[in-house]
Amino acid sequence: MLDYDKEADAYDASRGGEPRAEAAAQAVLGLVPDRPGRLLDIACGTGIVTRCLAASRPGLRVTGADLAPAMTRMAAARLPGAILRADSRRLPFAEATFDAVTSIWLLHLLSDPADVRAVVAECARVLRPGGVYVTTVDKAAAHDVGSDIDAVLASRPRRPARDAAEVLTDHAAEHGLRPAGQAAFPGLGQGRSPRSTIADLRRGWFTVLPPGDPRTEEFAALLARLPDQDRPRPDPVFRVRAFRKPASG
Secondary structure: OOOHHHHHHHHOHHHOHHHHHHHHHHHHHOOOOOOOEEEEEEOOOOOHHHHHHHHHOOOEEEEEEEOOHHHHHHHHHHOOOOEEEOOOOOOOOOOOOEEEEEEOOOHHHOOOHHHHHHHHHHHHHHEEEEEEEEEEEOHHHHOOOOOHHHHHHOOOOOOOOOOOHHHHHHHHHHOOOEEEEEEEEEOOOOOOOHHHHHHHHHOOOOOOOOOOOHHHHHHHHHHHOOOOOOOOOOOOEEEEEEEEOOOOO
């Protein structure tokens, strides 16, 4: 997993910046009832999406939480007084505190299935009856856009998809959360070029091959033969799912 304290300064610029954040926020808010209430954005990172959520829905009192100190500091600069440092597996909130909980690009990072289950359980716990949990799903699959890069990398060993939609639907059901809609948004500025993919591959991204593995260099050599080394291929399309906590009575 990335060291998010080291990545904080460059994180937004390397991941689509404000356009992608705004697209993500609008997709999420389309699944959140448009009424006053409280929203918790867990693993909020730099707060770039969190701020968009707050700005787009003034009736929501938005709180952000993240475990990485550097990320938390950046988020707090964007939303003063609304950010705290917290582990999403053990949220420091009472039961039934929030009308909505969101996790954007979190669950795919968790290598231990028990951690994924713990996060979903906590989101369900802090939701009020009638509230919704909205999360991104199938992030790795979103980057497979049918390009020549994907053809080269098709045989790479991959990590299990901890954020697979069907897996999360099962986890949600264990805690009484029912499917309540889905949406999609473009990963603006996230299309991969062969040259950028080689650099990411050598960092150990989107594969279980460790940096320096001979097979990594075999894939890198094939990618280096592709045309238009710096031309981004199509942007990914990310998906989000919503799960509702049944109202009491």
